[in-house]
Amino acid sequence: MRKKILIDIAKALLFARWKQTMIAAIGVSFSIAMFITLLSFMSGLNGLLDGLILNRTPHVKLYNDIKPNQNQPIKLKPEFANAHNFITSIKSSSNRQAIYNSGAIMNSLKKDNRVLGFAPKLIAPVFFNDGDIDITGAMNGIDPVAESNLFHFNEYVTSGNSQDLVKVSNSIIMGKGLAEKLLVGLDDMVQVTTSKGERFQLKVVGIFQSGLKDFDNTQSYAAINTVQKVLAQPNDYLTELQVKLNDIALAPALAKEYAKQYQIDAEDIQTANSQFETGSSIRTLISYSVGITLLIVAGFGIYNILNMMIFEKMDSIAILKATGFSGLDVKNIFIYIALSIGIVGGLVGLLVGFILSSIIDQIPFNTASLPTITTYPINHNPYFYLIGIIFSLVTTYLAGWFPARKASKIDPVIIIRGK
Amino acid sequence: MSQTILEAKNITKHFVDPVRVKVLSDINFKINKGEFVSLTGRSGCGKSTLLYVLSTMDTDYEGDLLIDQELMPKSNESVLAKIRNEKIGFVFQFHYLLNEFNVLENVMLPGLKLNKYSKAEVEQRAMEKLNILGIGHLALKKANHVSGGEKQRVAIARALINDPHIIMGDEPTGNLDKKNSDMVFDIFSQLAADYNQTLLIVTHDPSFAERTHRIIKMEDGKIIN
Numbered sequence: 001m002r003k004k005i006l007i008d009i010a011k012a013l014l015f016a017r018w019k020q021t022m023i024a025a026i027g028v029s030f031s032i033a034m035f036i037t038l039l040s041f042m043s044g045l046n047g048l049l050d051g052l053i054l055n056r057t058p059h060v061k062l063y064n065d066i067k068p069n070q071n072q073p074i075k076l077k078p079e080f081a082n083a084h085n086f087i088t089s090i091k092s093s094s095n096r097q098a099i100y101n102s103g104a105i106m107n108s109l110k111k112d113n114r115v116l117g118f119a120p121k122l123i124a125p126v127f128f129n130d131g132d133i134d135i136t137g138a139m140n141g142i143d144p145v146a147e148s149n150l151f152h153f154n155e156y157v158t159s160g161n162s163q164d165l166v167k168v169s170n171s172i173i174m175g176k177g178l179a180e181k182l183l184v185g186l187d188d189m190v191q192v193t194t195s196k197g198e199r200f201q202l203k204v205v206g207i208f209q210s211g212l213k214d215f216d217n218t219q220s221y222a223a224i225n226t227v228q229k230v231l232a233q234p235n236d237y238l239t240e241l242q243v244k245l246n247d248i249a250l251a252p253a254l255a256k257e258y259a260k261q262y263q264i265d266a267e268d269i270q271t272a273n274s275q276f277e278t279g280s281s282i283r284t285l286i287s288y289s290v291g292i293t294l295l296i297v298a299g300f301g302i303y304n305i306l307n308m309m310i311f312e313k314m315d316s317i318a319i320l321k322a323t324g325f326s327g328l329d330v331k332n333i334f335i336y337i338a339l340s341i342g343i344v345g346g347l348v349g350l351l352v353g354f355i356l357s358s359i360i361d362q363i364p365f366n367t368a369s370l371p372t373i374t375t376y377p378i379n380h381n382p383y384f385y386l387i388g389i390i391f392s393l394v395t396t397y398l399a400g401w402f403p404a405r406k407a408s409k410i411d412p413v414i415i416i417r418g419k
Numbered sequence: 420m421s422q423t424i425l426e427a428k429n430i431t432k433h434f435v436d437p438v439r440v441k442v443l444s445d446i447n448f449k450i451n452k453g454e455f456v457s458l459t460g461r462s463g464c465g466k467s468t469l470l471y472v473l474s475t476m477d478t479d480y481e482g483d484l485l486i487d488q489e490l491m492p493k494s495n496e497s498v499l500a501k502i503r504n505e506k507i508g509f510v511f512q513f514h515y516l517l518n519e520f521n522v523l524e525n526v527m528l529p530g531l532k533l534n535k536y537s538k539a540e541v542e543q544r545a546m547e548k549l550n551i552l553g554i555g556h557l558a559l560k561k562a563n564h565v566s567g568g569e570k571q572r573v574a575i576a577r578a579l580i581n582d583p584h585i586i587m588g589d590e591p592t593g594n595l596d597k598k599n600s601d602m603v604f605d606i607f608s609q610l611a612a613d614y615n616q617t618l619l620i621v622t623h624d625p626s627f628a629e630r631t632h633r634i635i636k637m638e639d640g641k642i643i644n
Contacts, residue, residue, distance in 0.1 A: 005528070005531040009519075009528075012520055013519060015519075016519040315515060316517050316518075318515070319515040319517060320517075320528075321500065322474075322476060322509050322511075322515075323504065323509065323528065324500050324501065324502075324503040324504020324505065324529050324532055324533070324581075325500060325504070325532060326496060326497035326500035326501070327497070328497055329532075411476075412476050413471045413476050416471075416511055416513075416515070417467060417471070
């Protein structure tokens, strides 16, 4: 009851100056709408750009690096245990890039509940022959199902079907640039030569376009067993295991753990692609600061309008105080006014922001490097809406608090006697 | 002896801006229940200043103020607001209604603030007061759509809504013509006679003052009779 009467008074004051109220609310709506649109667009764009690399990059990559043996004979001699080894003629030892005991590793990864999934991979350097032209490239042996599920491979296959790699024997999916150089299209045959001189005829069942031109100019994909056949290797021959985790933040720790457990080289995504994370966090920072600046400007608008309202309503404030409303009551009345502007303006702003970003989501956006994108990217993240409404309430509360405090301090005697 | 409603003990007040001036010096008096008192004096003698001290709105004074035999604190603003709401009804020279509300709502506001009765009861009581003052038919009009004399009667109804111990008026007829002045005076004397309502009215209208039960005359910040 006590609160209700204050709310009733606030309502009456609001509607008495509904034009001013509306302008204040529109200010809030505008800034919230812009905040939502900006963040949705910016984060959509971030997601798109990160997706270019991050979606296709395993969180942890297990492989055998070419490097000198860590346990050089000199280290095994106990008398040199504390000595510094400066033998400089060491060479990288093993040229075997295959993962030892890959079957056992895969079984153990399957049981690990931190792992979302993994895709085995086999990379073979090859030459693509066309007449007297030899183009250096690579064949990536993949499991199309796992690769599509985890790394969105099928999204980049612009013509043909990634599953045909398994269905059609001796088939290949070519990078767009590579296919153009070799003048091949779907269902054409292409000849590859391995580094050991073996020649193979493969059937093109698809063309992919990754968005990275250099990549499209040299790479091709085939089923794992096709590549194993090309390299004349047994069917447990794999050079890479691409692991995707449930929580990307665990990658560095898990990379270390796997390296130790499986006696293998492991690289985490943070180390491999640190520049992308920096870029997106800075872009996010910029959009938040612009959005919050807009809200603060709207806050000043509310502050101004409330100040003016208090100036106009001096008499009413004096009479309320003379008839028994305390300074706190008067303060609450003006805070209610500010908050209702914030709530209404904020909610309308969220709606307008949603509509605006939905409109942007429909604007065509075609670019050669991003074949799967047809419209501007928008991320409709509910989190932005939450931040928007919370921030609009906080700003309007603060903007209302100062004028409200002023109103609560008005001395009714001065007003009443001043006339 | 009847009950003392309001008592001033050694009330002294200074204005400090721009120079220190004594506006009230050593004011002592009592008002008993049911008395209709007028406070008169020339312009600038401090009668309005005294009234605002007595009304608890001005707390910058020395001495003691007792309302209903309770000492008024000088610093606790919300306690004083509650006392004003409950025990004092106020009528100003310039009626001071809230233009955002209609007449009935204006009268109801202090009653709703008191939060002693339900909204329906407050509304019924407000209608009663308006009917006593003969302005029940204006209840649903906007406050700025009624005439000056009617506004002042609405203000009196508002002052009455919480059955205050005392009604204070600062020149309530100062801004009204003869006819409306008389009407307001008649209302006051009727309230004193029929409802045993205590009234303290500041006025510089001698004909108004003469007709009250008791006149307190002030000069240069002192009571002279």
